[in-house]
Amino acid sequence: MEWPSLHLKADCKECLASDYGNHTENGKNVHVQFNQLLQALAVPPSFTVFRVNTLASCSTEEIKVQLEDEINQQYASRGQHRAVVESHDTLPDVLYVKNSGPHLNLKNSAKAVIVGLQCGMSVLRGSDVFAQGIMGAPADMQSGDLVSVYADIEGACKKGLKDDFEGQKHFVGNGIARISRHSLFKSETPAKGVGIEMTSPVYVAPSLSDILPSVVFPQNLPSVICSHVLDPEPNDCVLDMCAAPGGKTTHIATLMRDQGLVIAFDKGQNRVERIQSNASKWNLKSVRAFPYDATKSCAIDADGDPFPPFPPEYFDRVLLDAPCSGLGQRPSVFNKMSARELSSYPPLQRKLLAQAVHLLKVGGVLVYSTCTVTHGENERQVEWLLREYPCVKLAKQDPHLGGTGAHFPDSQLSEENLKLLQRFDPGDLDPLSARTVTNDCIGFFIAKFVKTESVR
Numbered sequence: 001m002e003w004p005s006l007h008l009k010a011d012c013k014e015c016l017a018s019d020y021g022n023h024t025e026n027g028k029n030v031h032v033q034f035n036q037l038l039q040a041l042a043v044p045p046s047f048t049v050f051r052v053n054t055l056a057s058c059s060t061e062e063i064k065v066q067l068e069d070e071i072n073q074q075y076a077s078r079g080q081h082r083a084v085v086e087s088h089d090t091l092p093d094v095l096y097v098k099n100s101g102p103h104l105n106l107k108n109s110a111k112a113v114i115v116g117l118q119c120g121m122s123v124l125r126g127s128d129v130f131a132q133g134i135m136g137a138p139a140d141m142q143s144g145d146l147v148s149v150y151a152d153i154e155g156a157c158k159k160g161l162k163d164d165f166e167g168q169k170h171f172v173g174n175g176i177a178r179i180s181r182h183s184l185f186k187s188e189t190p191a192k193g194v195g196i197e198m199t200s201p202v203y204v205a206p207s208l209s210d211i212l213p214s215v216v217f218p219q220n221l222p223s224v225i226c227s228h229v230l231d232p233e234p235n236d237c238v239l240d241m242c243a244a245p246g247g248k249t250t251h252i253a254t255l256m257r258d259q260g261l262v263i264a265f266d267k268g269q270n271r272v273e274r275i276q277s278n279a280s281k282w283n284l285k286s287v288r289a290f291p292y293d294a295t296k297s298c299a300i301d302a303d304g305d306p307f308p309p310f311p312p313e314y315f316d317r318v319l320l321d322a323p324c325s326g327l328g329q330r331p332s333v334f335n336k337m338s339a340r341e342l343s344s345y346p347p348l349q350r351k352l353l354a355q356a357v358h359l360l361k362v363g364g365v366l367v368y369s370t371c372t373v374t375h376g377e378n379e380r381q382v383e384w385l386l387r388e389y390p391c392v393k394l395a396k397q398d399p400h401l402g403g404t405g406a407h408f409p410d411s412q413l414s415e416e417n418l419k420l421l422q423r424f425d426p427g428d429l430d431p432l433s434a435r436t437v438t439n440d441c442i443g444f445f446i447a448k449f450v451k452t453e454s455v456r
């Protein structure tokens, strides 16, 4: 089986390819880098990362032992080799485990189960298949059957399909059905829980659902770095503008030792409930989450109660982990996004950035991040902010474990400013170089600013 590269719609691919331009940079042909990017995006990162609850009653070392036990119980029940949990060498609250794969010589079962694309991508990161993700299953599938699982690449499979699936599919591994076809599609109440236990996935990684939820939070490494870069302190007043499901919110509150105030916004009650649920798993009292449109966060006449909107210069630190095209997410073998959708993000991000600058105290810190690799949502937004708001300046990031800002032909950013940006670019992953937890992660971008005077 040959592993695919990420397939993008032609117009979207053209936009991204133009960012990576056909030129030479540091002696390397950037076109090669674009192909490497598409290949790297189609496979999962080689490591699974966990952020540790440093406010828990047990030490990080004790949590490491518990986590290793938990993962190895999972692996033993699936007949997989033991895993070793490692500590990150510079981030004291990070533990990680190396995944394995691709295992491409698995024998396919005659019984094929078709799952949605998102579900298939989660399987590649270690998940079992949940009943809701199953689109098609053989007519005679019973609990206990060995099955092969395929992701429906183009979303063409109708729910309940029982015949062979004719559309494009991508094999993600073998497993054991834990539910019959009848209970999946014919029962009165929709089936819930694990539908297929993935005993031989193409990539072996820990299943993350409910893994020691009171002491670890599975999180991509650049996301952990992002809250460290914000560097919140106890008793700060912090705004996390786009916060659900609360990965960074809970990290910020933990770094503040749960002292001070962390205001978190997201759109919609359901998303806010996820922030609240994650905060309560770690018993974090400093988090207050609101369903609120962050483009309206700041109002001159707001009274300063801890309810939105807020008056200008209210917050010590603001995190804008912006809604974005998500093109850094891995694995992703097919993306339906059009160039038009891609171009819808920068205007929204600018509205949010403008609000963030107004809300920040003089001397305060703004961190802007995305999980995408486009210049338009990253370096170009930095150019725009520095131009429109001379009251903010780029600041040094600590830790700075990723690359620097990308060079591109008409960039207005100085060499010095590009160096202050932190970019995790899977396109930089040379197929022959060693994979580390820091270089083999999702695509991500971080910019840190300080506000040096009031907005004029």
Ligand SMILES: C[S@@+](CC[C@H](N)C(=O)[O-])C[C@H]1O[C@@H](n2cnc3c(N)ncnc32)[C@H](O)[C@@H]1O
Pocket: 223, 241, 242, 243, 244, 245, 246, 247, 248, 249, 265, 266, 267, 271, 292, 293, 294, 295, 321, 322, 323, 324
């Ligand atoms: C990248 S995700 C945030 C991830 C989150 N920071 C974390 O670490 O768990 C971006 C979020 O922005 C939210 N969002 C989009 N538009 C928004 C708006 N106008 N106001 C507030 N949140 C918004 C989305 O619902 C989504 O949850």
